[in-house]
Amino acid sequence: MDELRRTYHDDLSQAKDELVRLAAVVTESIPRATAVLLDGDLEGADYIIRGDDEIDARALDLEEHCYQILALQAPVATDLRQVVALTKMVAEVERSADLLCNICKAARRIYGHELDPKLRGIIARMGEQAQQLYDAAIESFVENDAAKAAAVDDMDSYLDGLQKQFVQAIFESHAAGRIDLQVAVQLAVVARFYERIGDHAVNIGERVRFVVTGWLPEHKGAARFKYRTDVTGEIPRIPAASLPDAADGHD
Amino acid sequence: MGLLNRRRETDGASPELDDARAETDRLRLELDRARSTLDGLPIGVVVVDADGAVVSRNRSASFGRGHSEVLISEAIDRQVRQALDGRESTAAVELFGPPKRVVQVRATPQADGGAYVVVEDISERARLDAVRTDFVANISHELKTPVGALAVLAEALSEETDLAVVHRLAGKMVDEAHRAATSIDDLLELSRIELGGSAVRDPVDVRQALREAVIRSLAAAEQRDIRIDLDEPVEPITVLGDRRQLVSAISNLIDNAVKYSEPGSDVYVSTTREQSRDHAWVGMQVRDRGIGIPAKDLDRIFERFYRVDRARSRDTGGTGLGLAIVRHVATNHEGDVQVTSIEGEGSTFTLRIPVAP
Numbered sequence: 001m002d003e004l005r006r007t008y009h010d011d012l013s014q015a016k017d018e019l020v021r022l023a024a025v026v027t028e029s030i031p032r033a034t035a036v037l038l039d040g041d042l043e044g045a046d047y048i049i050r051g052d053d054e055i056d057a058r059a060l061d062l063e064e065h066c067y068q069i070l071a072l073q074a075p076v077a078t079d080l081r082q083v084v085a086l087t088k089m090v091a092e093v094e095r096s097a098d099l100l101c102n103i104c105k106a107a108r109r110i111y112g113h114e115l116d117p118k119l120r121g122i123i124a125r126m127g128e129q130a131q132q133l134y135d136a137a138i139e140s141f142v143e144n145d146a147a148k149a150a151a152v153d154d155m156d157s158y159l160d161g162l163q164k165q166f167v168q169a170i171f172e173s174h175a176a177g178r179i180d181l182q183v184a185v186q187l188a189v190v191a192r193f194y195e196r197i198g199d200h201a202v203n204i205g206e207r208v209r210f211v212v213t214g215w216l217p218e219h220k221g222a223a224r225f226k227y228r229t230d231v232t233g234e235i236p237r238i239p240a241a242s243l244p245d246a247a248d249g250h251d
Numbered sequence: 252m253g254l255l256n257r258r259r260e261t262d263g264a265s266p267e268l269d270d271a272r273a274e275t276d277r278l279r280l281e282l283d284r285a286r287s288t289l290d291g292l293p294i295g296v297v298v299v300d301a302d303g304a305v306v307s308r309n310r311s312a313s314f315g316r317g318h319s320e321v322l323i324s325e326a327i328d329r330q331v332r333q334a335l336d337g338r339e340s341t342a343a344v345e346l347f348g349p350p351k352r353v354v355q356v357r358a359t360p361q362a363d364g365g366a367y368v369v370v371e372d373i374s375e376r377a378r379l380d381a382v383r384t385d386f387v388a389n390i391s392h393e394l395k396t397p398v399g400a401l402a403v404l405a406e407a408l409s410e411e412t413d414l415a416v417v418h419r420l421a422g423k424m425v426d427e428a429h430r431a432a433t434s435i436d437d438l439l440e441l442s443r444i445e446l447g448g449s450a451v452r453d454p455v456d457v458r459q460a461l462r463e464a465v466i467r468s469l470a471a472a473e474q475r476d477i478r479i480d481l482d483e484p485v486e487p488i489t490v491l492g493d494r495r496q497l498v499s500a501i502s503n504l505i506d507n508a509v510k511y512s513e514p515g516s517d518v519y520v521s522t523t524r525e526q527s528r529d530h531a532w533v534g535m536q537v538r539d540r541g542i543g544i545p546a547k548d549l550d551r552i553f554e555r556f557y558r559v560d561r562a563r564s565r566d567t568g569g570t571g572l573g574l575a576i577v578r579h580v581a582t583n584h585e586g587d588v589q590v591t592s593i594e595g596e597g598s599t600f601t602l603r604i605p606v607a608p
Contacts, residue, residue, distance in 0.1 A: 031349070121543055
């Protein structure tokens with residue numbers, strides 16, 4: 001490897017390491033935020049909320065580092081996808097950290113209100129599941145494993161199911177007069193935060209697939225869009241049979 | 252082969268060279284020995300040079316890419332930077348895991364401008380500290396509360412002339428005295444079990460023990476409209492131990508299950524068998540569909556006087572020693588007790604005892 005390429009690869013692997021470190025902070029903070037919520041730990045809430053500033057600063061640095069690599073090294077092919085994917089993933093990680101802050105802020109708002117064991121149990125499980133998704137997504141990133149990355153999407157459906165179950169439990173708890181409407185609303189929002197953290201993990205997984213295969217789920221939608229414009233336009237360029245099925249889900 | 256031949260050729264030809272070679276071999280041996288000693292240590296050791304580049308790390312300090320390990324590596328980097336500035340520095344990294352643990356990272360500067368880092372898992376030490384402080388606070392709470400209540404009631408009684416009030420106060424004093432007596436009884440029972448060790452080793456039929464324990468809890472269960480389902484093992488299982496202790500342990504578990512179940516639900520008592528290469532175990536399992544136990548309390552509920560919810564514990568009337576007794580009975584029988592729980596869904600306790608050969 002010539003000197004120039006070596007610097008580039010060192011640079012890139014440094015950026016990748018930093019993403020893994022940032023994601024580790026987020027992964028670690030998921031059970032921490034869950035404990036804050038379940039134990040009404042105001043000190044812990046403060047710790048996570050203050051820690052977010054450092055994550056923001058580090059995410060910005062990492063993003064700039066990626067731009068620097070793009071500008072100075074002009075990578076191509078897989079390498080280019082690698083760097084572009086990194087800039088996207090930084091945003092996912094940074095946003096997930098924000099969501100954890102939001103969970104802590106919700107914990108402050110409902111401080112002192114007792115929750116049903118059933119609600120607490122589902123919160124604990126949502127936290128565990130969100131953390132597992134994050135772990136799996138980062139593992140697929142570290143190992144460049146497209147198959148593992150694809151699995152993250154399927155794992156996410158379990159978290160989505162928990163969220164629905166949780167909302168149902170909130171209704172029951174509220175109907176039985178065990179929680180106020182305000183607490184109920186806060187809890188519903190908290191469930192949404194966990195679900196979104198899971199979605200960010202799925203997005204990271206998709207970026208990993210993009211690095212390895214060059215494919216993004218948006219390609220399906222884009223292909224459909226192209227097809228539609230073609231039939232209403234002049235020459236349909238793609239035969240309909242070769243198009244992905246629109247009923248596959250929204251991409 | 253070639254190397255050996257060449258060595259033989261130089262034999263005697265150059266004594267200095269032979270000496271140097273012997274010295275190199277000796278040093279290499281010593282280095283290997285030091286390295287394998289370091290690798291055998293349960294603590295992680297990382298050595299860096301003056302530029303901060305890692306010179307060597309032992310096996311306990313080889314971290315993977317799991318998020319906890321990434322965070323430990325990051326803490327090491329941070330401490331190393333301080334040590335390279337000539338300051339010894341220590342940091343405790345608290346990790347939520349899972350598993351939850353506390354890791355201490357200490358970096359010390361070395362004379363050559365480099366540094367070495369020692370990484371040690373101090374979770375157990377941190378846990379024991381918490382146990383110790385909580386124990387003192389909890390025991391005084393459990394014992395002082397009824398005694399304090401007695402003092403206040405007695406004071407009120409001494410100045411009371413209304414007979415109806417005297418009766419009411421006296422009744423309350425009896426309740427409080429009973430509460431204190433139960434706590435002391437349980438404490439004595441616990442120290443008896445702790446001291447008793449493995450004194451009694453009689454064959455005990457697990458089915459009989461389970462039946463006896465279930466019968467003890469029937470009245471309490473009926474009162475709360477809870478059904479106890481006993482799924483007996485098909486074949487008789489015998490363990491060696493103290494029958495009275497085993498029944499009391501199982502009965503403690505069933506009592507708890509009844510206490511923390513929703514009225515109208517059921518408690519399921521069953522057995523499992525485990526077989527490894529040189530051990531056979533029987534697990535006596537008690538499952539409830541009650542309120543469950545918060546994750547943060549799960550590894551602490553077997554401590555003496557530990558309470559998940561102090562406000563509630565006075566209503567349920569336990570002494571806070573039941574699970575401590577269960578754990579000691581398990582230890583006395585070379586077994587263990589485990590728990591899994593999800594809040595709102597219920598808990599499962601498993602008392603595992605080796606099966607008699």
